[in-house]
Amino acid sequence: MDVSMGVNGEVDLVLRSTRVVTLDGTRPASVAVAGGTIAAVLPHDAEVPAGARLEDVGDHVVLPGLVDTHVHVNDPGRTEWEGFWTATRAAAAGGITTLLDMPLNSLPPTTTVEHLRVKRDVARPKAHVDVGFWGGALPDNVKDLRPLHEAGVFGFKCFLSPSGVDEFPRLDQDQLAASLAEITGFGGLMIVHAEDPHHLDAAPGGSSTRYADFLASRPRDAENTAVGNLIAQARRLGARVHVLHLSSADALPLIAAARSEGVRVTVETCPHFLTLTAEEVPDGATEFKCCPPIRETANQDALWQGLADGVIDCVVSDHSPSTADLKTPDFSTAWGGISSLQLGLSAVWTEARRRGHTLDDVARWMSTAPAALAGLDRKGAVEAGRDADFAVLAPDETFTVDPALLHHRNRVTAYAGRTLYGVVTSTWLRGVRIADRGRPAAPSGRLLERNK
Numbered sequence: 110m111d112v113s114m115g116v117n118g119e120v121d122l123v124l125r126s127t128r129v130v131t132l133d134g135t136r137p138a139s140v141a142v143a144g145g146t147i148a149a150v151l152p153h154d155a156e157v158p159a160g161a162r163l164e165d166v167g168d169h170v171v172l173p174g175l176v177d178t179h180v181h182v183n184d185p186g187r188t189e190w191e192g193f194w195t196a197t198r199a200a201a202a203g204g205i206t207t208l209l210d211m212p213l214n215s216l217p218p219t220t221t222v223e224h225l226r227v228k229r230d231v232a233r234p235k236a237h238v239d240v241g242f243w244g245g246a247l248p249d250n251v252k253d254l255r256p257l258h259e260a261g262v263f264g265f266k267c268f269l270s271p272s273g274v275d276e277f278p279r280l281d282q283d284q285l286a287a288s289l290a291e292i293t294g295f296g297g298l299m300i301v302h303a304e305d306p307h308h309l310d311a312a313p314g315g316s317s318t319r320y321a322d323f324l325a326s327r328p329r330d331a332e333n334t335a336v337g338n339l340i341a342q343a344r345r346l347g348a349r350v351h352v353l354h355l356s357s358a359d360a361l362p363l364i365a366a367a368r369s370e371g372v373r374v375t376v377e378t379c380p381h382f383l384t385l386t387a388e389e390v391p392d393g394a395t396e397f398k399c400c401p402p403i404r405e406t407a408n409q410d411a412l413w414q415g416l417a418d419g420v421i422d423c424v425v426s427d428h429s430p431s432t433a434d435l436k437t438p439d440f441s442t443a444w445g446g447i448s449s450l451q452l453g454l455s456a457v458w459t460e461a462r463r464r465g466h467t468l469d470d471v472a473r474w475m476s477t478a479p480a481a482l483a484g485l486d487r488k489g490a491v492e493a494g495r496d497a498d499f500a501v502l503a504p505d506e507t508f509t510v511d512p513a514l515l516h517h518r519n520r521v522t523a524y525a526g527r528t529l530y531g532v533v534t535s536t537w538l539r540g541v542r543i544a545d546r547g548r549p550a551a552p553s554g555r556l557l558e559r560n561k
């Protein structure tokens with residue numbers, strides 16, 4: 110083939126490395142880019158076409174740009190918690206090239222087409238990476254779901270337990286069934302915060318600065334029951350569902366069994382569940398609070414086994430920040446959410462390498478699988494025809510997390526002081542360098558819509 114021409118015109122960039130992560134494994138390659146699209150993945154020593162710029166990153170690893178399908182940007186309305194400017198800068202610095210924004214914690218929430226329009230207008234000029242939106246399923250907005258789907262949201266989020274904000278009420282089982290039936294009618298996807306409210310109500314609660322008390326208030330049974338009920342509804346209605354931020358590894362056999370019978374259920378977990386443990390959380394350290402919670406070491410081992418077995422599909426951040434004053438020392442009232450947008454790749458890689466996993470695995474969990482979940486067929490792999498989105502990683506370099514170097518609006522982080530492997534040396538979006546050694550460039554992200 111004539112490699113000087115791609116589908117989008119002449120090759121203008123060649124990204125070369127001895128370690129390019131492709132769907133067929135990691136190998137030396139030269140990735141030819143034309144007009145922001147990958148034109149070809151060529152041998153390492155391929156001739157650079159006339160007029161193309163060569164970017165040789167040596168033995169740094171070229172990964173597909175990460176796709177983070179679980180980010181709470183909170184903009185507009187709670188922009189002091191986070192915003193599209195700060196969140197997408199943090200994403201770019203951390204190797205993420207696409208993020209999908211959750212429908213809640215912003216005001217308005219993304220629960221009508223008009224609200225989606227407001228969100229898109231706010232995000233457009235601030236996006237340093239590509240940004241798409243999930244819609245929200247509430248007890249009273251079933252009529253809004255199809256219009257939101259047609260307007261390009263990637264699916265719908267619901268809560269089965271209280272969400273933490275009044276404007277985003279939970280669904281009971283009848284309301285879940287009604288929303289699932291509607292969504293299934295147009296071939297959509299429901300993504301679910303799966304904790305059962307009755308199990309949470311029955312658990313011991315109350316004010317405490319001890320992590321063990323908080324953990325007891327969010328038992329594994331709450332997750333296991335909610336996941337079981339969700340699978341039953343998905344089976345009955347033929348619905349496609351996705352379990353968000355799984356913490357309880359006890360639910361994995363349920364999910365594996367349901368899938369083997371053909372129930373359409375996928376599942377994600379998060380960097381904090383894979384890298385932090387309940388045993389190490391100091392008293393009053395509510396930067397570690399999230400719901401469902403970080404659990405014990407043995408549970409974490411079982412989550413890693415779930416990844417190794419292929420039961421867990423995706424690893425995404427659930428970046429859900431707040432202002433520092435809401436992280437009070439009382440676990441029962443502190444805001445629940447962990448910030449890791451800029452750090453997720455390094456945190457997961459640090460633990461993955463210790464457990465014998467490869468960067469091919471990390472790319473699958475953090476890019477290929479989340480892209481597939483959302484139907485983003487131009488994202489998620491270094492392959493001809495996809496967007497030229499890359500995260501370039503120095504996998505053996507280490508750094509110590511200094512909150513001052515984070516681009517998150519609020520620099521409260523459970524990872525402060527940790528030494529992590531894997532420095533993101535550059536991030537590329539459609540062939541343009543959008544971050545260099547942690548320094549973001551000018552915004553060049555686009556707003557994405559579900560493939561129609």
Ligand SMILES: [Zn+2]
Pocket residue numbers: 179181211427429
């Ligand atoms: Zn979340």
